Amino acid sequence: MALIQLKNVNKVFPTGKAEIQALKPTNFTGEAGELIAIIGPSGSGKSTFLTIAGGLQTPTNGEVIINGKDITELKEKQRAKIRLEEIGFVLQSSNLVPFLSVQQQMKLLDQVKKNNLSPEKREQVYLSLGIQELMTSFPSELSGGQRQRVAIAKALYTDPSIILADEPTASLDSERAFEVMEMLRKVTTDNKKTTIVVTHDTRLIDYCDKVYRITDGTLHQEMASLTS
Amino acid sequence: MFLAWNEMKNNKLRFMLIVGVLTLVSYLVFFLSGLANGLESLNKEAVLKWDADGIILTEESDVNLPQSSLKLDDYDGHGTDEYAVLGQMNAIATSGELKSNVSIFGIKNDEFIMPDVIEGEAFTDTGEVIADDSLKEEGFEIGDELELSATDETLIITGFTEDAKFNAAPVLYGSLETLEQLRMNSTVNGFVIRTDNLDDVPVSEKLQVIPTQTFIENMPGYSEQSLTLAFMIYFLFIISAVILAIFLYVLTIQKISIFGVMKAQGISSGYLAKSVVAQTFLLALAGVIIGLALTITTGFFLPAAVPVAFNALDLFIYGIVLVLVSVLGALFSVQTIVKIDPLKAIGG
Numbered sequence: 001m002a003l004i005q006l007k008n009v010n011k012v013f014p015t016g017k018a019e020i021q022a023l024k025p026t027n028f029t030g031e032a033g034e035l036i037a038i039i040g041p042s043g044s045g046k047s048t049f050l051t052i053a054g055g056l057q058t059p060t061n062g063e064v065i066i067n068g069k070d071i072t073e074l075k076e077k078q079r080a081k082i083r084l085e086e087i088g089f090v091l092q093s094s095n096l097v098p099f100l101s102v103q104q105q106m107k108l109l110d111q112v113k114k115n116n117l118s119p120e121k122r123e124q125v126y127l128s129l130g131i132q133e134l135m136t137s138f139p140s141e142l143s144g145g146q147r148q149r150v151a152i153a154k155a156l157y158t159d160p161s162i163i164l165a166d167e168p169t170a171s172l173d174s175e176r177a178f179e180v181m182e183m184l185r186k187v188t189t190d191n192k193k194t195t196i197v198v199t200h201d202t203r204l205i206d207y208c209d210k211v212y213r214i215t216d217g218t219l220h221q222e223m224a225s226l227t228s
Numbered sequence: 229m230f231l232a233w234n235e236m237k238n239n240k241l242r243f244m245l246i247v248g249v250l251t252l253v254s255y256l257v258f259f260l261s262g263l264a265n266g267l268e269s270l271n272k273e274a275v276l277k278w279d280a281d282g283i284i285l286t287e288e289s290d291v292n293l294p295q296s297s298l299k300l301d302d303y304d305g306h307g308t309d310e311y312a313v314l315g316q317m318n319a320i321a322t323s324g325e326l327k328s329n330v331s332i333f334g335i336k337n338d339e340f341i342m343p344d345v346i347e348g349e350a351f352t353d354t355g356e357v358i359a360d361d362s363l364k365e366e367g368f369e370i371g372d373e374l375e376l377s378a379t380d381e382t383l384i385i386t387g388f389t390e391d392a393k394f395n396a397a398p399v400l401y402g403s404l405e406t407l408e409q410l411r412m413n414s415t416v417n418g419f420v421i422r423t424d425n426l427d428d429v430p431v432s433e434k435l436q437v438i439p440t441q442t443f444i445e446n447m448p449g450y451s452e453q454s455l456t457l458a459f460m461i462y463f464l465f466i467i468s469a470v471i472l473a474i475f476l477y478v479l480t481i482q483k484i485s486i487f488g489v490m491k492a493q494g495i496s497s498g499y500l501a502k503s504v505v506a507q508t509f510l511l512a513l514a515g516v517i518i519g520l521a522l523t524i525t526t527g528f529f530l531p532a533a534v535p536v537a538f539n540a541l542d543l544f545i546y547g548i549v550l551v552l553v554s555v556l557g558a559l560f561s562v563q564t565i566v567k568i569d570p571l572k573a574i575g576g
Binding site: 051054056057077080081082083084085087088089091095097098099100104107108111112113138158 | 230496
């Protein structure tokens, strides 16, 4: 089942008289349970791809379909609702609120969205990510790896269909980076999510079902699913 | 409220500083309000105690009691429920080492402006007066013989009354004969009246009927003083709003990236704006409550000479206005939050 589809999506930025095509016409499909890597050098269009897929900006042309719903023409307020309900973000720098403890980070999501993970599933996620002992800690008291684990838990907390991770291992050493990828692999498979990881770190692609390379705004699949 | 409360709980020092500034502003507003009330009372408390609706003065007096000069038969009470004759002069009263600026009222002791005596006896003979009890606090006593400036006559205090100040000077109430003796003429200054309709009071062309409030507002320096203090209070409201707006704006600017991330995660601008407004409300409320507590505590320790009179309704209204203008100041931050682009916040 396709949880995310980009159909003929492109993004053009006007710069004076010239135009920059940040993302050339792109087709992409992410199925439930798939962990997909988007790799490429800086400035290749990775972030443009991710932010269009995540409803943070609209494409110049084409359609973005999230869980069967075309979000292309939606207004920012409606897209924010889709982001809250359907998409979990894991960002390069921690996406944690500095003045909230781990427990309070989750409670904030309870405040803004009802019908989050059930208490049982929540405990399961905490346990699988090994953050149950961190619940009273503040972000400044956590290590880089712990912060990313909490960020993943936070992304999963609203029970989204899609997880978008932007360089989630950038600030981590190799050991911690692999740990984070193992976690993403596990939550994707166990919870039937589609996870898209944007990275320039090719060591991480072993954990992925599909790998796409993006060069000068052009996206092409580099290898077939590793699990097939 | 959740976000606002937890941010304050986990950044106590930062928010205590903001509350501290708001406390000082509130304290100043409340204290100035008390001072304004106190100074106003100094001017008008004797007049208010008459419980009168108006006063008849001469046209040429320009609503100034000492400048109004009337004869007793200039008005006969027609068109009023009650009326009382009033003569007035200013003097400096001296008794031994004690010296005080006083306002001497000549009245008839069977008319309604005759004050209640709280200590001693009412005046009966010429040369006897009852004095405002602030003179007692200054050291004057019953039986004291008062020498007056500009006359060789003396007065004797037979009793004290309360809340009797006129134009910031304590009042000495005596008979019309006493005043006549001091001024060496039989004129009076006005007729104090009680009536339901001041327009129905028939007076000659050379007289005018002045409502009590207008009479008070025309006392020398009264309006200027009231307006000055009122302006200081209004400016403090603006200062309070600006201070809080600046503090919150700086805090918001510092949190742009985290607000951006929250918006990227789907948390609406509305939720974040409500959080900032709730935070402002709590900070302002805390500042106002502490400022009020400080004001009340200060009130207990102020010497009687300081003309401060707190009015519960004024304090309540000013407190509410302070909270409201502070919340208004937070709207700058709300505007900033609405404009935050989540795309930029996550580096897209």
